[in-house]
Amino acid sequence: MAVSAIFGAKVKRREDPRMITGRGRYTDDVKLPGMLYAAFVRSPHAHARIKGVNIEKAKKIKGVVCIYTGKDTEGKVAPVPCAWQIPNADLKVPKYNPLAVDKVRYVGDPVAVVVAETPYAARDAAEAVEVEYEPLPAVVNQVEATEEGAPQLYDDVPNNIAFRWTLQGGDVEKAFQEAEIVIEQDLINHRLQPTAIETRGAVANYDPSTGELTMWMTSQNPHIHRFLISVMTGVPEHKLRVIAPDVGGGFGSKIHVYGAEAVVAFLAKELCRPVKWMEDRRENYLATIHGRDHIQHVRVAAKRDGTILGIEVKTYANLGAYLSTAAPGIPTWLFGLMLCGPYRIQAVKCEVIGVLTNTAPVDAYRGAGRPEATYILERIIDILARELGMDPAEIRLRNFIPADAFPYQTAAGPVYDSGNYEQAFKRALELIEYEKLREEQRRAREEGKLLGIGISSYVEICGLGPSRGVRATGFGLGLWESTTVRVHPTGKVSVYTGGHPHGQGEETTFAQIVAEELGIPIDDVDIIHGDTGEIPFGMGTYGSRTTPVAGGAIALACRRIKEKARKIAAYILEAGEADVEFEAGKFYVRGSPEKSVPIQQVALASYAAGEGEIPPGMEPGLESTVFYDPENFTFPFGTHVALVEIDPETGQVKVLKYVAVDDCGRQINPMIVEGQVHGGIVQGIAQALWEEALYDKNGNLLTATLSDYAVPTAADVPSFVTDSTVTPSPHNPLGVKGVGETGTIASTPAIVNAVVDALAHLGVKHVDMPLRADKIWKILKEKDIAK
Amino acid sequence: MYVRSFQYLAPKTVKEAVTLLNKLGGEAKVIAGGQSLVPLMKLRLATPSYLIDLNRVKGLDYIKDQKNRILIGALTRHAAIENSDLIKEHVPIMAEAASHIADPQVRNLGTIGGSLAHCDPAGDWGAVVIALNGEVKITGPRKDRVMKIDDFFIDTYQPNLKKGEILTEVRIPKPQPNSGGAYLKLERRAGDFATAGVAAQLTLDVDGVCRYAGIGLTALGPTSLRARKAEKTLLGRKVDDNSIEEAAEAAAEESKPTDDPLRGSAEYKRAMARVLTRRALKLALARATGGGA
Amino acid sequence: MARKKQLLETAETYVSVSMKVNGVPCSAKIEPRTLLVHFLRDVLGLTGTHWGCDTGNCGACTVIMNGKSVKSCNIFAVQADGAEIITIEGLAKDGQLHPIQEAFWENHGLQCGFCTPGFIMQAYWLLQQNPNPTEEEVRRGISGNICRCTGYQNIVKAILTAAEKMKR
């Protein structure tokens, strides 16, 4: 494909004008006449039996329209389904009621819902609902939950174990037999709160005359929400329209189907009036999914020259109180498949025990499984290097899959599409001036300063994904993507995509694809997404899939249009189809470029459809609908390097320098790629240093406000140096790979490695995240550095 | 996010405000900057039936030069203190401290009076006013009371205010020549409440002997604390590495931190009391002797 | 008790407020507990001002009130009676984007756009206070706003660019 001025250009985003002027339209901006407001009554207990719900006082509050308890909605709103039922894991899917019926299982579990004329009255009444609880002992830690005598969340899930999943590739036993050195390490990848700045919410409106129910909601995937909410509420799928307007960030948390949205749909239908519900931040932190939360044990077999032979991982994954939509798949497939990372590891074994606890449900959060896998590898390879007296750079070079080995079959399962890991690695080290930094570090140590350099190399599986592959893992649907590209008679283009960008900028990059493919000015192309009433069934935006899969679909649709247009052009130009060339939006006869017809004229002809306009027998019109199912996942990769300094007296960590070199294949818009990387890096650094969802022993969330949960501000992070290499993916029409999660995956281990590196000369081998000042101080004190 | 219903009252004078507060008693709360109260109301942790707004009261928002004192009206915003030339000239530690409180938007509304009256041990002003040996003026249904700041903090969220009383003025004695101060705050992220904070103010005589030492501690006890022993350690002695180390040690001993799952153990905070006291004193010393930024 | 009742009667359940928002006078009868952010969004329909937390941390609700940036979730509308408010909708003049808006666009200073109005309004105030900020000053100046998408780098770049533009 020719690279034009448009594909690969830093085109300014087309979504911006509305957002910088305050004209973005988010779910809470939807206001309908006669609208009512819902508020949920949520459990203050982590584990309790519901003895009774008294709504008398609440009902009397002025403006209250109705109140439903879990008993009232039972049988009317079906339990929340789990859509990733992993096979061969003895999976147990306990009943997940939208409103709790007999028991509550985490603080924030909804018990009842109040509908009122104003949001104030709704909140007042929710507060006035009296629920009688019989508190039960709670368990929040996933290892403790599996032990003898632990509180049991469900009668039918013994020891709270929802599944046991294993993956094995290569000869692990042999690897450990042949090992010259074996390293073992316990690691904790702690729980995080996704924190999209827009909380979750929905507005539902029912038209009894047509039986149609329209929902505006904070969704990353409106069709999946329509599908599952239809199943839950009984509103037929073709009568349910889900509109995801502008969405204020998702990071995974708006993929899932929650009880609340279905209840809002149900209420609108029951009351025949529009109903709005928006979480406040506390509710968001209590009841929207959390991410990560692994307790891991790792063993690595290696040779003395640093070659890694095999890896064995046992993980306890905390799933929270209920199985959220994709919960079983995240700590298993999306984790285990990546346990070879960018290295030639010949044998891998992974056992995952999924555990239910009295905490908020855990599901996909930016990176979802892959950060957890990368963290293991990047920590363990550093630990191994130290044990062997090798430089962490050298050991990575020794183990990288070489550039000439692609496509590469890994022991864990995936076939990596393309890569040049060493190239990106070397570029990153060059940019940060690695050798010089090591020298600087040596000098700093002599002065009592604690400088650390951390390297993190990664490869990610994304572009989810080939449907057969995905279905084999038990995912509920294939992960192809759809599009309709419609060229109008005047040559303007509407593109309907099943992707639903909410910050990733595809309204711009997709228009760039169309402009490139069809030679039509970018301003003549519109991207329409997020409305099930307009777009073909689509899978939405997550897992860094939108550009490779939805973008791939668009490119294919454009190519089909081009083929038809070529036939029409040949007919108009009275030339053989084989003699017609296409360039910059014009068809011309090879050798005589003056004999040309622009695609806009072809478009008009296709609709006019008369004699001399389109070939006899051809269908009129110029559009194409494509359901594109990629042949493989994509595998972006790269290396990040961080320089940190620790205050030896306070334990505070400061990130001084940060270099990221990522390879996401071909870049449609480098400005947007860079933006994705920046944001990802900060989220990853935040996990390494500050953020942690903390429950106390009784299951109270201690980080239920944004003043407790420490999300970094601009003043807490440095500017980053970013660069890229370009290794196209051979597996999709555009050669792109996806870049939405790379930053988050790579940066967490880079920072932890840097901090441990700063302490390495004191004999520190590992520190669990988050690397809070008090934790580092404690280590420094033990080592007699801090007093 | 949606606060419980209340009735709003906007008195025009201190007298009116005090009368209202006296009549309405415990069901009423005054609101100044609202930057502590409104979040609590949104979480429904504070649910006053009456809100008495001080923002329409005339004559509570000022920074005045009065002979050997600076007078600061209770309604003076953190940002006004941060940017005041008078403050920067006489008590630069206050401008420094102000710049560490919360973030710019919160500083544009939050007030020094509200902060002190809120009696949050993690509030930054308490330690600073302690270090400066300030006083507060309390106005109520009876006679005005003036008290040392130390007497104002009774316990966490418990100011020394009787029924119907409000804090109306903060009085800061102007430091003598050869003075210097520093406020240091350890925070998890920018704008966070302190994990620990130390305000230190020194006055030296010509020989470098300490004539005045004020040391206040943030988030290191049930209220903002005075590190009395630490102050005593320095008084009458030459301020040097030795005496500073002793003072830092004393401050750590005097601090009464508690374990905090988010910001650190009592042990850690106590250690930080030592580190920050040492650093703040060194900086104050440098500033008193004409150095330091 | 009787006294209290009397007071109750003088303090109305609904209160009138008027203010000038983006130069336009407006007034309404509202419950005193209406936060300024809800007044702007729900009563005036100015939905460009967003909200993202309960505790005054995120800054998504930042507006200019009487020349100062404030978090409109941390003040009641009734307290803004008589005030002059500027929101994101009031920044562009005669269809011409404000230099800060331009700079956010040109420098990819936004992704999901939810935090953006708050950042732009805070930048507006910051550049009035300090027309020549350093990177460090910009970072501290916007530390009352949280963006989950951009990693801040391009926001900082946008504000520094805007400062340059505004000098011209």
Ligand SMILES: Cc1cc2nc3c(=O)[nH]c(=O)nc-3n(C[C@H](O)[C@H](O)[C@H](O)COP(=O)(O)OP(=O)(O)OC[C@H]3O[C@@H](n4cnc5c(N)ncnc54)[C@H](O)[C@@H]3O)c2cc1C
């Ligand atoms: C995001 C955020 C971060 C913050 N970070 C910090 C920080 O790092 N450091 C810090 O010190 N503070 C911080 N604060 C709090 C802020 O400084 C507040 O402004 C301050 O604590 C209270 O002042 P106020 O004027 O806003 O008081 P209000 O919120 O109006 O009132 C607080 C309390 O004091 C009472 N009160 C107010 N004025 C008087 C008076 N004159 N007489 C008697 N009682 C009165 C009220 O009834 C109420 O109980 C933060 C606030 C926010 C929202």
Ligand code: FES
């Ligand atoms: S809504 Fe978060 S600060 Fe106002």
Ligand code: FES
């Ligand atoms: S652009 Fe999404 S939160 Fe800032």
